Amino acid sequence: MPVIHLTTEIPGPESRALLARRAAAVARGVPAVTPIAVVHAEGAVLTDADGNRLIDFGGGIGVVNTGHRHPGVVDAVRAQLDRFAHVCFPVSTYEPYIELAERLNRITPGTHEKRTLFVNSGAEAVENAVKVARSFTGRPAILCFEHGFSGRTNLAMALTSKVMPYKKGFGPFAPEVYRIPYPYCYRCTEGRAGGRCCMASPERLERNLASTVDPQSVAAVIMELELGEGGFVPAPEEYVAMLAAFARRHGILFIADEIQTGFGRTGRLFACEHYGLVPDLLTTAKSLAGGLPLAAVTGRADVMDAPQVGGLGGTYGGNPLACVAALAVLDAMEREQIPARAERAGRRIRRRFDGWADRFSCIGDVRGLGAMVGLELVSDRASRGPDKALAGRVLAEALTRGVVLLTCGTYGNVIRVLAPLTADDALLDEGLDAMEAALEAAVSRGSA
Numbered sequence: 075m076p077v078i079h080l081t082t083e084i085p086g087p088e089s090r091a092l093l094a095r096r097a098a099a100v101a102r103g104v105p106a107v108t109p110i111a112v113v114h115a116e117g118a119v120l121t122d123a124d125g126n127r128l129i130d131f132g133g134g135i136g137v138v139n140t141g142h143r144h145p146g147v148v149d150a151v152r153a154q155l156d157r158f159a160h161v162c163f164p165v166s167t168y169e170p171y172i173e174l175a176e177r178l179n180r181i182t183p184g185t186h187e188k189r190t191l192f193v194n195s196g197a198e199a200v201e202n203a204v205k206v207a208r209s210f211t212g213r214p215a216i217l218c219f220e221h222g223f224s225g226r227t228n229l230a231m232a233l234t235s236k237v238m239p240y241k242k243g244f245g246p247f248a249p250e251v252y253r254i255p256y257p258y259c260y261r262c263t264e265g266r267a268g269g270r271c272c273m274a275s276p277e278r279l280e281r282n283l284a285s286t287v288d289p290q291s292v293a294a295v296i297m298e299l300e301l302g303e304g305g306f307v308p309a310p311e312e313y314v315a316m317l318a319a320f321a322r323r324h325g326i327l328f329i330a331d332e333i334q335t336g337f338g339r340t341g342r343l344f345a346c347e348h349y350g351l352v353p354d355l356l357t358t359a360k361s362l363a364g365g366l367p368l369a370a371v372t373g374r375a376d377v378m379d380a381p382q383v384g385g386l387g388g389t390y391g392g393n394p395l396a397c398v399a400a401l402a403v404l405d406a407m408e409r410e411q412i413p414a415r416a417e418r419a420g421r422r423i424r425r426r427f428d429g430w431a432d433r434f435s436c437i438g439d440v441r442g443l444g445a446m447v448g449l450e451l452v453s454d455r456a457s458r459g460p461d462k463a464l465a466g467r468v469l470a471e472a473l474t475r476g477v478v479l480l481t482c483g484t485y486g487n488v489i490r491v492l493a494p495l496t497a498d499d500a501l502l503d504e505g506l507d508a509m510e511a512a513l514e515a516a517v518s519r520g521s522a
């Protein structure tokens with residue numbers, strides 16, 4: 075039985091009516107990536123206001139690795155709601171916050187003593203990781219990456235690379251932020267000479283910093299081991315090893331931003347595991363709490379304990395509903411072996427993508443770790459000109475066929491899959507079949 079079931083055109087009349095109300099009531103700056111209104115979501119399936127059933131390959135932007143309405147999450151949140159919804163952790167202690175901190179301290183890379191802080195969003199996690207790093211080192215500067223994305227608060231915007239739509243008109247940005255090139259092999263002019271990343275050289279990084287900042291005044295470097303919003307670009311191992319050694323030598327803390335890569339997406343619980351990297355601080359959010367807003371900073375106890383009492387926290391951070399949801403997510407990660415499933419799903423997706431790359435010259439690159447796989451679309455393989463319009467057409471064609479897809483990339487030309495990792499093979503294949511038909515239609519419409 076196919077999952078996709080369309081009873082109206084997409085969007086149907088009910089979705090269109092809600093989108094019209096939305097336009098009149100909601101600030102324009104909040105994007106509507108799809109024109110559908112959702113009334114129910116289960117596993118990897120969305121039901122829209124017109125009763126259409128669609129496959130969700132976007133996962134609420136990587137938030138439901140364990141699927142929509144995971145039964146463990148639903149039960150845990152219901153039970154907690156019957157106890158209390160809020161007392162404010164900085165005011166009164168409750169066990170789910172502590173238990174979740176203990177578990178993150180245990181399962182994140184490294185066996186050293188750790189501490190965890192909970193906040194509400196990825197941007198806040200990044201902001202707090204920087205606060206902690208500055209407090210511990212007494213240094214002001216932060217290194218971040220071209221193509222990196224950290225969120226929409228002021229410091230997070232400063233750390234974010236993509237100008238449109240994230241930064242245009244929103245300055246001035248936080249100072250003491252220094253951007254270095256991301257090892258984006260597909261767009262590197264030198265390529266991977268001899269199979270090695272040309273940027274994996276401390277001398278090269280030192281030369282780069284010589285005109286921007288003294289490494290001795292850098293508190294931390296923040297890195298996504300596979301770029302998320304920046305285009306699903308995994309960093310080469312040798313680059314990460316070089317950067318980690320460079321950071322250690324200069325007393326610079328390594329913040330691994332696992333907000334999009336974390337909780338099984340890359341085929342491991344954390345992307346750090348692919349690199350043998352033990353970061354000083356690790357930021358998580360998105361799939362941490364299976365759909366409830368929760369983010370965390372986990373790191374070395376001595377570093378995390380540097381800020382003064384009262385310097386960290388917030389009214390809602392570590393809300394008990396979100397904490398019990400996250401505990402249920404971590405149970406599911408183990409019991410349902412989500413990272414291993416992601417590895418298998420990733421191989422399945424990758425096989426299809428590689429096959430498409432043989433057929434469609436608009437596919438410049440297929441890449442990613444585990445199930446965090448993307449397709450970079452180009453106008454032609456020689457110039458590698460980013461084809462954002464084609465990516466937009468693929469999304470639109472996929473939606474009319476019942477699949478919600480997302481793009482990413484600084485140039486908006488990468489198609490990414492963030493399907494729930496609980497999706498079975500039949501559902502994945504059905505979604506991929508629709509994607510393939512969408513790609514064919516988008517390519518032929520472009521050449522018409």
Ligand SMILES: Cc1ncc(COP(=O)(O)O)c(C=O)c1O
Binds near residue numbers: 135197223225359360
């Ligand atoms: C790597 C990374 N860091 C930070 C953020 C910001 O998270 P949020 O949107 O929850 O503020 C995101 C969101 O996409 C992200 O992918």
